[in-house]
Amino acid sequence: xxxxxxxxVLVYFIREQEKLFMGRLxxxxxxxxxxxxxxxxxxxxQLSPLKLPLKxxxxxxxxxxxDGLFGVFNDSxxxxxxRLLLDRQVDxxxx
Numbered sequence: 001x002x003x004x005x006x007x008x009v010l011v012y013f014i015r016e017q018e019k020l021f022m023g024r025l026x027x028x029x030x031x032x033x034x035x036x037x038x039x040x041x042x043x044x045x046q047l048s049p050l051k052l053p054l055k056x057x058x059x060x061x062x063x064x065x066x067d068g069l070f071g072v073f074n075d076s077x078x079x080x081x082x083r084l085l086l087d088r089q090v091d092x093x094x095x
Contacts, residue, residue: 009025015068034059048072
């Protein structure tokens with residue numbers, strides 16, 4: 001079996017003055033995976049009970065409504081206008 005690069009993003013949940021390490025998002029072969037941190041599991045915070053239930057182990061995203069990303073994380077991304085502004089900024093930096 002051959003393995004390819006895995007891209008990982010550390011995910012934090014911030015409320016008021018508290019910053020909790022939530023877990024890790026990983027991209028491998030165009031599929032997104034998430035695994036909750038054991039300490040976060042103990043908090044009992046259910047951020048996406050239907051699509052990303054609070055349970056140990058690696059969970060894969062099978063919903064392609066949000067480009068394969070879990071909805072709870074997609075909601076934190078910029079909207080279309082914000083993405084346009086980011087694209088413009090990146091283009092300016094390149095030149």
